[in-house]
Amino acid sequence: xxxxxxxxxxxxxxxxxxxxxxxxxxxxxxxxxxxxxxxxxxxxxxxxxxxxxxxxxxxxxxxxxxxxxxxxxxxxxxxxxxxxxxxxxxxxxxxxxxxxxxxxxxxxxxxxxxxxxxxxxxxxxxxxxxxxxxxxxxxxxxxxxxxxxxxxxxxxxxxxxxxxxxxxxxxxxxxxxxxxxxxxxxxxxxxxxxxxxxxxxxxxxxxxxxxxxxxxxxxxxxxxxxxxxxxxxxxxxxxxxxxxxxxxxxxxxxxxxxxxxxxxxxxxxxxxxxxxxxxxxxxxxxxxxxxxxxxxxxxxxxxxxxxxxxxxxxxxxxxxxxxxxxxxxxxxxxxxxxxxxxxxxxxxxxxxxxxxxxxxxxxxxxxxxxxxxxxxxxxxxxxxxxxxxxxxxxxxxxxxxxxxxxxxxxxxxxxxxxxxxxxxxxxxxxx
Amino acid sequence: xxxxxxxxxxxxxxxxxxxxxxxxxxxxxxxxxxxxxxxxxxxxxxxxxxxxxxxxxxxxxxxxxxxxxxxxxxxxxxxxxxxxxxxxxxxxxxxxxxxxxxxxxxxxxxxxxxxxxxxxxxxxxxxxxxxxxxxxxxxxxxxxxxxxxxxxx
Numbered sequence: 001x002x003x004x005x006x007x008x009x010x011x012x013x014x015x016x017x018x019x020x021x022x023x024x025x026x027x028x029x030x031x032x033x034x035x036x037x038x039x040x041x042x043x044x045x046x047x048x049x050x051x052x053x054x055x056x057x058x059x060x061x062x063x064x065x066x067x068x069x070x071x072x073x074x075x076x077x078x079x080x081x082x083x084x085x086x087x088x089x090x091x092x093x094x095x096x097x098x099x100x101x102x103x104x105x106x107x108x109x110x111x112x113x114x115x116x117x118x119x120x121x122x123x124x125x126x127x128x129x130x131x132x133x134x135x136x137x138x139x140x141x142x143x144x145x146x147x148x149x150x151x152x153x154x155x156x157x158x159x160x161x162x163x164x165x166x167x168x169x170x171x172x173x174x175x176x177x178x179x180x181x182x183x184x185x186x187x188x189x190x191x192x193x194x195x196x197x198x199x200x201x202x203x204x205x206x207x208x209x210x211x212x213x214x215x216x217x218x219x220x221x222x223x224x225x226x227x228x229x230x231x232x233x234x235x236x237x238x239x240x241x242x243x244x245x246x247x248x249x250x251x252x253x254x255x256x257x258x259x260x261x262x263x264x265x266x267x268x269x270x271x272x273x274x275x276x277x278x279x280x281x282x283x284x285x286x287x288x289x290x291x292x293x294x295x296x297x298x299x300x301x302x303x304x305x306x307x308x309x310x311x312x313x314x315x316x317x318x319x320x321x322x323x324x325x326x327x328x329x330x331x332x333x334x335x336x337x338x339x340x341x342x343x344x345x346x347x348x349x350x351x352x353x354x355x356x357x358x359x360x361x362x363x364x365x366x367x368x369x370x371x372x373x374x375x376x377x378x379x380x381x382x383x384x385x386x387x388x389x390x391x392x393x394x395x396x397x398x399x400x401x402x403x404x405x406x407x408x409x410x411x412x413x414x415x416x417x418x419x420x421x422x423x424x425x426x427x428x429x430x431x
Numbered sequence: 432x433x434x435x436x437x438x439x440x441x442x443x444x445x446x447x448x449x450x451x452x453x454x455x456x457x458x459x460x461x462x463x464x465x466x467x468x469x470x471x472x473x474x475x476x477x478x479x480x481x482x483x484x485x486x487x488x489x490x491x492x493x494x495x496x497x498x499x500x501x502x503x504x505x506x507x508x509x510x511x512x513x514x515x516x517x518x519x520x521x522x523x524x525x526x527x528x529x530x531x532x533x534x535x536x537x538x539x540x541x542x543x544x545x546x547x548x549x550x551x552x553x554x555x556x557x558x559x560x561x562x563x564x565x566x567x568x569x570x571x572x573x574x575x576x577x578x579x580x581x582x583x584x
Contacts, residue, residue, distance in 0.1 A: 154528065154540075155539055155540060155541060183543065185543045186543045187547065253490050353490075353493070354490060356493055395495065396493065396499065397495075419500065
């Protein structure tokens with residue numbers, strides 16, 4: 001009697017589990033998930049996750065955008081065979097792209113899809129392409145040029161972009177300087193007062209999505225005091241812009257008496273900021289110290305590593321260790337990954353160089369859990385192993401470097417690599 | 432506990448890596464003292480050049496001279512390093528912020544002028560660079576640096 005009861009209960013539980021499992025599978029837009037590659041394409045992931053190489057050897061793959069049909073657009077840093085936007089399609093539905101086409105002759109970084117348009121940037125301009133019902137570009141050779149004449153003075157030249165829900169596009173214009181010294185990156189040289197760069201760079205500019213040939217005068221300097229932003233995303237919960245700043249370099253090289261090489265490797269923080277119109281993050285006058293949890297006056301502007309910076313500047317939402325170069329930011333809204341990941345932030349860290357002679361770091365994708373539009377826990381490494389080995393991480397000679405992030409219609413996470421042009425697809429396979 | 436162990440292992444590995452790198456570099460040093468054999472102060476010193484490199488160049492061009500992709504170029508067998516000494520010395524004296532191309536790649540950082548370094552520091556560091564990272568080229572002398580510095584005045 002007892003035995004049959006237990007057996008019956010087991011069957012019931014099993015049946016329940018099966019129903020749950022198939023319901024979950026169905027939730028993935030009808031398709032079953034692709035099988036991960038042997039060894040998860042070299043990536044180290046949390047339990048239950050798998051990874052596969054969805055495309056390879058594309059070139060310098062910067063930001064990426066997925067269509068509702070699951071196709072991928074990839075922006076290349078430089079044209080390859082004359083093409084710098086790559087369109088990828090998975091014809092045989094094995095989860096790996098088998099059809100590759102290219103268009104657009106300008107290199108760049110920005111790539112975003114919103115309300116029937118694909119947005120792309122060169123290092124001076126922003127274009128948009130009309131999409132059809134399947135989110136395929138209708139006329140690859142005739143984009144609208146919506147923004148033109150943005151500064152490209154070689155340093156921090158890329159123009160990342162994102163679109164809000166009200167017809168505005170946000171474009172980063174990086175500062176053409178490390179810390180606004182009179183002589184850039186030169187030992188002991190002091191900061192220009194005030195920093196003249198901020199009138200046309202070192203911030204986020206806002207333009208209209210549907211107006212052609214806008215330039216500085218047509219746009220709004222939405223936020224300033226941001227040295228260089230590469231990763232950025234629109235948070236749908238808060239309906240606001242979040243950005244990842246690349247913090248300043250070379251505290252030790254420039255002020256060797258104030259900062260050791262170890263302090264130089266750790267400082268300043270790489271910061272996530274939530275921006276409103278008019279936000280000022282304080283570059284070049286301050287930097288953020290993630291160990292003291294304080295804004296610190298920059299040594300070029302009278303600081304000494306301890307003196308606090310002005311309260312007028314905004315505080316970061318999250319502060320990471322120095323120099324890891326956050327190049328991609330994505331708020332995850334899918335349901336494929338476990339509940340914990342919902343509305344949280346994935347950040348692709350391109351990896352450091354300015355930690356030398358200390359071992360380099362980064363080259364991984366990090367996750368920060370969010371609740372109600374605010375971080376609800378500590379950041380953790382989500383996907384590691386892009387570099388190839390701990391030695392390659394330490395030396396900085398990474399085989400792959402994470403750059404762009406995008407979420408597939410089924411909730412898969414795509415990560416681009418701009419060394420070899422690998423596109424990774426990360427899936428959650430354990431129900 | 433496991434984490435501590437992993438970190439220790441990592442440090443050990445790093446230390447081992449450093450040791451290997453050091454033993455690898457040793458012959459270079461020996462060769463230079465051999466070549467300089469009883470050198471006068473005016474002769475370029477690769478050993479002193481290495482110190483200058485570590486202080487002023489390593490953070491951008493990295494310990495292995497391999498640079499940083501898209502940002503800082505490598506110093507390994509480039510035409511700038513191995514070629515015309517005038518051009519090379521002038522890069523240090525005047526800096527460089529042009530779209531130079533090395534093996535099809537370009538670099539977006541600026542190279543700051545290092546005119547604050549003394550003539551023999553520049554001679555030493557360039558002699559070090561020209562005989563390290565797989566490079567084999569003649570040393571640069573302080574007199575050659577001085578001539579170009581004076582010419583620029």
